[in-house]
Amino acid sequence: MYVARVSTRVPLSKQTASHLSKVVAANFSQSCSGSLHRVGLGASPVLHTSQSHREFSSTPRAALRDFFPQKETELIRKTKPAWEHPDFSYEDMKTKVFYAHREPADFSDRVALWMVRLLRWGTDLVTGYKHDVEVPKKIGDTNAVAETKPYGMSERKWLIRIIFLESVAGVPGMVAAMLRHLHSMRRLKRDNGWIETLLEESQNERMHLLTFLKMAEPGWFMKFMLLGAQGVFFNSMFISYLISPRTCHRFVGYLEEEAVFTYTLAIQDLEAGKLPQWTHPDFRVPDIAVDYWKMPEDKRTMRDLMLYVRADEAKHREVNHTLGNLDQDEDPNPFVSEYKDVGRPHPGKGIEHLQPIGWERKDVI
Numbered sequence: 001m002y003v004a005r006v007s008t009r010v011p012l013s014k015q016t017a018s019h020l021s022k023v024v025a026a027n028f029s030q031s032c033s034g035s036l037h038r039v040g041l042g043a044s045p046v047l048h049t050s051q052s053h054r055e056f057s058s059t060p061r062a063a064l065r066d067f068f069p070q071k072e073t074e075l076i077r078k079t080k081p082a083w084e085h086p087d088f089s090y091e092d093m094k095t096k097v098f099y100a101h102r103e104p105a106d107f108s109d110r111v112a113l114w115m116v117r118l119l120r121w122g123t124d125l126v127t128g129y130k131h132d133v134e135v136p137k138k139i140g141d142t143n144a145v146a147e148t149k150p151y152g153m154s155e156r157k158w159l160i161r162i163i164f165l166e167s168v169a170g171v172p173g174m175v176a177a178m179l180r181h182l183h184s185m186r187r188l189k190r191d192n193g194w195i196e197t198l199l200e201e202s203q204n205e206r207m208h209l210l211t212f213l214k215m216a217e218p219g220w221f222m223k224f225m226l227l228g229a230q231g232v233f234f235n236s237m238f239i240s241y242l243i244s245p246r247t248c249h250r251f252v253g254y255l256e257e258e259a260v261f262t263y264t265l266a267i268q269d270l271e272a273g274k275l276p277q278w279t280h281p282d283f284r285v286p287d288i289a290v291d292y293w294k295m296p297e298d299k300r301t302m303r304d305l306m307l308y309v310r311a312d313e314a315k316h317r318e319v320n321h322t323l324g325n326l327d328q329d330e331d332p333n334p335f336v337s338e339y340k341d342v343g344r345p346h347p348g349k350g351i352e353h354l355q356p357i358g359w360e361r362k363d364v365i
């Protein structure tokens with residue numbers, strides 16, 4: 001297996017620079033098709049860093065193909081997403097989004113937390129995730145950032161993990177929305193506004209996936225793993241949501257706690273200079289991301305992208321922990337409601353009043 005390496009000593013041509021975001025893709029793709037075990041079973045990648053004479057410009061053009069280009073038609077100029085992303089202020093993304101853990105209050109919460117821990121263990125194994133920090137035990141735990149073992153991540157390993165996780169992250173919202181939609185028609189009852197937020201969440205997760213797929217094309221083994229994971233996860237969520245929707249929302253809330261933690265570590269790695277391909281001055285985030293998050297011109301680094309994605313995950317964490325606190329049949333969705341008392345903060349689509357562990361029912365209904 002060969003992995004090209006960036007050398008900051010040699011100036012890059014403009015054309016080469018514009019493809020920087022996809023170079024990791026080429027490395028990723030080559031590694032995926034080159035070794036089954038490397039992708040699926042978490043063996044450490046072998047980086048042939050001694051071959052430093054080979055620069056990005058020598059990456060085969062075929063490996064950089066755009067595998068879902070926008071369809072050109074005779075009449076259509078642009079197709080906009082159904083749900084525009086709400087504006088997040090840069091300051092809010094840096095100060096209001098952080099790791100937080102909601103303590104389980106009953107048996108249903110504990111089942112949800114155990115399931116997430118089990119899934120996390122399995123995903124760590126499958127994606128070869130080895131980070132040099134501990135999992136935080138409480139809100140703002142500083143031990144979580146203390147290095148405990150040699151650094152085991154790289155751009156390629158981050159992409160494998162993120163793509164795998166984002167490919168299943170869009171499932172719960174869609175399953176919950178579908179079941180609530182069917183329930184409403186079957187039982188001749190209103191849904192009270194939950195469906196829209198759940199669909200929006202799953203669309204947002206799919207946008208995360210599409211963004212990272214612009215940087216990496218998985219090999220056949222990874223595609224096979226995604227197929228299996230979706231099959232198992234969709235059916236498990238379907239059955240579980242029919243049995244206990246409240247436990248499912250709590251489960252997603254805990255899952256999103258892990259997502260916020262994962263992206264926090266990725267941001268810290270970027271800031272610490274551990275991921276040089278993503279901090280190279282010529283690195284470009286994909287256009288799909290710039291359009292979707294309406295990223296300002298001076299805020300288009302990989303770190304900025306990670307800040308947006310992490311804020312989205314924190315929003316999902318808030319939404320699902322809140323929904324997990326509500327009466328599943330009767331309560332309206334607090335995130336799309338108008339309130340009688342306009343003088344104090346209420347749930348909404350933005351992150352100005354983000355509640356890390358969700359809103360309590362007594363405060364919103």
Ligand SMILES: [Fe+2]
Binds near residue numbers: 169204313
């Ligand atoms: Fe996501």
Ligand SMILES: [Fe+2]
Binds near residue numbers: 169316
């Ligand atoms: Fe999420």
